[in-house]
Amino acid sequence: MNVDIKEKIKQVPNKPGTYQMLDRKGKIIYVGKAKNLKNRVSSYFVGAHDDKTTRLVHEIEDFTYVITQTEKEAFLLELSQIKQYLPKYNIKLMDNKTYPYIEVTDEEHPIIRVTRSVSKNKKNVFGPYPNATYANETVRLLDTIFPFRKCSQFPKKVCLYYHIGQCLGPCEFPVKESTYKDLLKKVRSFLSGNTKEFVQEYKQKMEIHSRNLEFEKAKEYRDMIIAIEKTTEQQQVIFNDNLDRDIVNFVTYDHYISINILFMRNGRVLFSQSKIFSYYGQVEDILLTYLVQFYEQQPIPDEILLPKDYNYDIFKEVLEDKIFIPQRGKKVKLLEIAYENAKNHLNNNLSAYLNRENKTIHALRELEKILGVSSIRRIDAFDNSNISGQNLVSAMVVFTNGLPDKNEYRKYRVKTVETNDDYHIMKEIIYRRYLSVMMDDLEKPDLVIVDGGLIQLRAAKQVLEELKLDLNLIGLKKNSRHKTESIIKQNEEEIILDKHSNLYSLLYKIQEEVHRFAISYQRNVASKKIYASILDTIPKVGKVTKNKLLKKYKNLENIKNAPREELKALKIQEEAIDNIYLALNTYQSKKEDES
Numbered sequence: 001m002n003v004d005i006k007e008k009i010k011q012v013p014n015k016p017g018t019y020q021m022l023d024r025k026g027k028i029i030y031v032g033k034a035k036n037l038k039n040r041v042s043s044y045f046v047g048a049h050d051d052k053t054t055r056l057v058h059e060i061e062d063f064t065y066v067i068t069q070t071e072k073e074a075f076l077l078e079l080s081q082i083k084q085y086l087p088k089y090n091i092k093l094m095d096n097k098t099y100p101y102i103e104v105t106d107e108e109h110p111i112i113r114v115t116r117s118v119s120k121n122k123k124n125v126f127g128p129y130p131n132a133t134y135a136n137e138t139v140r141l142l143d144t145i146f147p148f149r150k151c152s153q154f155p156k157k158v159c160l161y162y163h164i165g166q167c168l169g170p171c172e173f174p175v176k177e178s179t180y181k182d183l184l185k186k187v188r189s190f191l192s193g194n195t196k197e198f199v200q201e202y203k204q205k206m207e208i209h210s211r212n213l214e215f216e217k218a219k220e221y222r223d224m225i226i227a228i229e230k231t232t233e234q235q236q237v238i239f240n241d242n243l244d245r246d247i248v249n250f251v252t253y254d255h256y257i258s259i260n261i262l263f264m265r266n267g268r269v270l271f272s273q274s275k276i277f278s279y280y281g282q283v284e285d286i287l288l289t290y291l292v293q294f295y296e297q298q299p300i301p302d303e304i305l306l307p308k309d310y311n312y313d314i315f316k317e318v319l320e321d322k323i324f325i326p327q328r329g330k331k332v333k334l335l336e337i338a339y340e341n342a343k344n345h346l347n348n349n350l351s352a353y354l355n356r357e358n359k360t361i362h363a364l365r366e367l368e369k370i371l372g373v374s375s376i377r378r379i380d381a382f383d384n385s386n387i388s389g390q391n392l393v394s395a396m397v398v399f400t401n402g403l404p405d406k407n408e409y410r411k412y413r414v415k416t417v418e419t420n421d422d423y424h425i426m427k428e429i430i431y432r433r434y435l436s437v438m439m440d441d442l443e444k445p446d447l448v449i450v451d452g453g454l455i456q457l458r459a460a461k462q463v464l465e466e467l468k469l470d471l472n473l474i475g476l477k478k479n480s481r482h483k484t485e486s487i488i489k490q491n492e493e494e495i496i497l498d499k500h501s502n503l504y505s506l507l508y509k510i511q512e513e514v515h516r517f518a519i520s521y522q523r524n525v526a527s528k529k530i531y532a533s534i535l536d537t538i539p540k541v542g543k544v545t546k547n548k549l550l551k552k553y554k555n556l557e558n559i560k561n562a563p564r565e566e567l568k569a570l571k572i573q574e575e576a577i578d579n580i581y582l583a584l585n586t587y588q589s590k591k592e593d594e595s
Helices: 003-011 037-043 051-059 071-085 132-145 177-191 196-211 215-232 283-297 313-318 330-371 422-439 454-466 502-536 543-553 556-561 564-569 574-594
Strands: 017-022 028-034 062-067 101-104 112-115 245-253 256-265 268-278 303-305 378-387 390-400 410-413 447-451 473-478 484-488 494-496
Touching: 003 037, 003 062, 017 037, 017 071, 028 037, 028 051, 028 071, 037 062, 071 283, 071 313, 101 132, 101 177, 112 132, 132 177, 132 215, 196 215, 245 283, 245 330, 256 283, 256 330, 268 283, 268 330, 283 313, 303 330, 330 502, 378 422, 378 502, 390 422, 390 502, 410 422, 410 502, 422 447, 422 454, 447 454, 447 502, 454 473, 473 502, 484 502, 502 543, 502 574, 543 556, 556 574, 564 574
Parallel strands: 245 303, 378 447, 447 473
Antiparallel strands: 017 028, 017 062, 101 112, 245 256, 256 268, 378 390, 390 410, 473 484, 484 494
């Protein structure tokens, strides 16, 4: 411990607050909170530590702190500072991914849809669901059973859904509010697992159609019965109070924690999730931080069950009256299940997690050493893509602490360059990106990587100098077999990479990811043009119809395979539908002949 820090610690009060650890450049590398600032800050500089804490302490050159009135205030301030400064050693617990939910919209004429946007203001939201596929399948089933509106925009006349009993036809006929309330009540009951009456009704209809030799119709009801049973087959009723609960438990090993959440809705366990993190400090701190970040993105249930033997005072302050610590009965049994889930996840995944983490840490340290910098946390990587000089695009991917941060990815259509000129394309994209970083006060990267050699590097370097931005910059050069080979530093020194090193693995992964992202965007742009141009040639298919088709089906294959009834529901004329099928089948045959 240097003399300045030793003297500074003497001045730290025995009060709650947050502390910020700084590196030699004055950059915040860790933010923590404490009930007693003096004790917590001192603990970093006395005694032995594990490897992870030792790495942190070796980088600390200074610290600052903020005093708060209460530990709750300190915790909330800590969360705010972590979001603001994104410190290197504060693990990002949440990846900004939200679970899919099913919503019955709060409109005069509601629709049923999948949404990831949930808030306290939304009343009729059901879930979460483990993935979008499951949620979409459930919505399709609900749309078949309950006659809510299907159209995003009101047509002038009723469509096929009305004639087959799957819509009430509000575009032509008045529908009472009480009718929708009754439907919503039935949806709520259905999603709570009360499906017996539906199954019985459909079994009766299936038998009637079978007796009448209407086998196609009978098959439809059989398929619906199977779909209904599939939605509820693994949902055992635990409680009859219809409350929503999240059952949370965890297991720790060294400075790693595995957290499991069982999602219970309406007394039924829907599914569970487990996550592993490394952490510093008290286990209660990391658990609370995780839960607060989690419930910033997800609705808070009626109850959050936590295991006993831990101090949850601050939990109850932050999450108010939602925290429950069961002592006996079914709830304790559920916590035991969550504990076993967390333990199994840790046992099965910790080795892979540690291996991945250690490789990433070693790679970043090696890169920091090569470039002579103290810390590389955020990396922005760029690549350009085109086909024969057409559809010029570029893309940026972001890696944070060695991992892809997909919420930060960006796509760019080239605006000022009309030919395949890598130098000027790179200049345009780097200028657009970092001008917006400066104008909007966005986070600056610790390193910028351009995919390519000297041409791309010089283009990026010139723009950064013009913007007076002091950012670390390298080029990633490929060999004749288009595989990552070397780093080109800002001073144009080339460093050949050891293909067996952790650094090579990381840079190869970054280069492949930015290439994948750029080329997938380029193909998407090109495909849209091709799809639009093919649809333009089909008689009776105008601009409005073309836009409808592309919006709903995305590509020609999906349009070609769309049922006639669906196309009719889009208000497309019979003659136009015939033309669409003929043109797209002809196009498909031609493609197969050419291949």
